[in-house]
Amino acid sequence: GAGVSQSPSNKVTEKGKDVELRCDPISGHTALYWYRQSLGQGLEFLIYFQGNSAPDKSGLPSDRFSAERTGGSVSTLTIQRTQQEDSAVYLCASSSNRASSGNTIYFGEGSWLTVV
Amino acid sequence: TQLLKQSPQFLSIQEGENLTVYCNSSSVFSSLQWYRQEPGEGPVLLVTVVTGGEVKKLKRLTFQFGDARKDSSLHITAAQPGDTGLYLCAGVDTGFQKLVFGTGTRLLVSP
Incomplete structure (x- = not known):
């Protein structure tokens, strides 16, 4: 597709269940980012991929959160044993290179997760 | 932890008024970006400022980067x-190649 695609767009899950969120970046983009946004707030950095490797996982809030990227393309963010405080919009973004190279970062529309 | 605080x-x-949004940090960034986000969508880049003291204009929007590249x-x-x-500033973290986002400013302009 032309833009960053995320799925599902909305997910309601019960506390304690695992969820997987998928991100399909713009074709050819080597850098991929996951952010979390609570209602109306700024974005909280979770993890950054350059190709398939994740040089910066510093933002993952707990060991219940993990992410992988395969084939330098699609990424999956997994949240295990979800808690109510995990409820947020999870945004994925990609760019053709690292942010400091001045390349524009393009965001997807996000996956809205609600834990009940 | 790097923090970018926005105000207000x-x-x-009301339509026709002027306004200024501020983005402040104690950290130096290699560049700073401004985004605008509408409900149900991801942030969209408005501008990138790179040089301390730089001023960029985008139609009715004027962006300024502080001399010390912190605000x-x-x-x-x-x-x-x-x-x-929702207007978001974001600093480019040279150490980890990621964007550090501000706390956001929600703007409502009434006709």
């Missing part, structure tokens, strides 16, 4: 209802 947090004005401002002249949205 919320701004409600920035966004000034909107003659605001219009179409300017309504």
Whole structure:
């Protein structure tokens, strides 16, 4: 597709269940980012991929959160044993290179997760 | 932890008014970006400022990067209802190649 695609767009899950969120970046983009946004707030950095490797996982809030990227393309963010405080919009973004190279970062529309 | 604080947090004005949003940090960034986000969508890049003291204009929007590259401002002249949205500043972290986002400013422009 032309833009960053995320799925599902909305997910309601019960506390304690695992969820997987998928991100399909713009074709050819080597850098991929996951952010979390609570209602109306700024974005909280979770993890950054350059190709398939994740040089910066510093933002993952707990060991219940993990992410992988395969084939330098699609990424999956997994949240295990979800808690109510995990409820947020999870945004994925990609760019053709690292942010400091001045390349524009393009965001997807996000996956809205609600834990009940 | 790097923090970017924006002020005001919320701004409600009438069409035609001017406004300024501030983005402040104790950290130095290699560059700073401003985004606008509408409900149900991801943030969209408005501008990138790179040089300390730099001023960029985008129609009615004027962006300034502080001399020390720690702060920035966004000034909107003659605001219009179409300017309504969440404005986010973001600093480029040279160490980890990621964007550090500000706390956000929600702007509501009424006709």
